[in-house]
Amino acid sequence: MADPGPAMGETPLSGLLPPSAIRIGASADDWRSAVRASGDALVASGVTEDAYTDEMIATVEQLGPYIVIAPGIALAHSRPSPAVRRAGISVVTLARPVEFGHRENDPVRLVVGLAAPDDEGHVTALATLADFLSDESRREALMTATTANAVRAMVVDFETKAASAR
Amino acid sequence: MYSAVKILAVCGMGLGSGLLLRMQAEKALKELGVQADVEVSDMGSARALAATADLILTSEELAQQLGGVKPRIVTITNFIDLREMVEKLRAAIG
Secondary structure (H helix, E strand, C coil): CCCCCCCCCCCCHHHHCCHHHEEEEECCCCHHHHHHHHHHHHHHCCCECHHHHHHHHHHHHHHCHHHEEECCEEEEECCCCCCECCCEEEEEEEEEEECCCCCCCCCEEEEEEEECCCCCCCHHHHHHHHHHHCCHHHHHHHHCCCCHHHHHHHHHHHHHHHHHHC | CCCCEEEEEEECCCCCHHHHHHHHHHHHHHHHCCCEEEEEEEHHHHHHHHCCCCEEEECHHHHHHHCCCCCEEEECCCCCCHHHHHHHHHHHHC
16 A cells, blocks of 8 residues: 555554453353453453354354464354444464364464444454564464563554554 | 556455455555555445446455346455565556
């Protein structure tokens, strides 16, 4: 994109991922409870209501495990709905990897929850998160973090460096 | 003067993985020096929009559900791996 910085109305990743939306070592026995954990984290941060978590699960039931977007990483989300109050992202690391039924990217160790009231306001945040996760050492650091604040600090640090590099 | 390639990034809802595909495709196209317009579509409108697209980007799972469409379908396994996107786009249009 031509515009190097966040566009008008675009919230940076740090603005969409508060510590209350980060869960470390969540227990999940199957993909439904893994998605639910990411939905609960969105609810905990005030972004969504419980109904959106059900919608995220229904999305996988309808369309399959395509939300497993990279080895070990699921992007749980559904479409804009009345149960979404504002844009938000959650990050949940799983205590034990979970099978989603994806042919190549299973098992999932990290579930990113995404809620959006429209199709644009979270673009910058999602781009930053994808950049962050594209590096294996950063991914491992996130997976082995022991506190939500540590994860949040990594993300803020990455975002700050990315901004100053522009 | 060539007209820009039209690419349709298809995902389930039109705002999560499809956006990632668009972002990655735009980076990859820049690297390849190819002029293209990348548009995001959800599964619901993909078949209609496919009529005017030159190439479709999506996951293996959704490609199967999309079935027969006119444009060539390129499937991406790792949505955050720029190398995979660059190599597959190079093979398809480069």
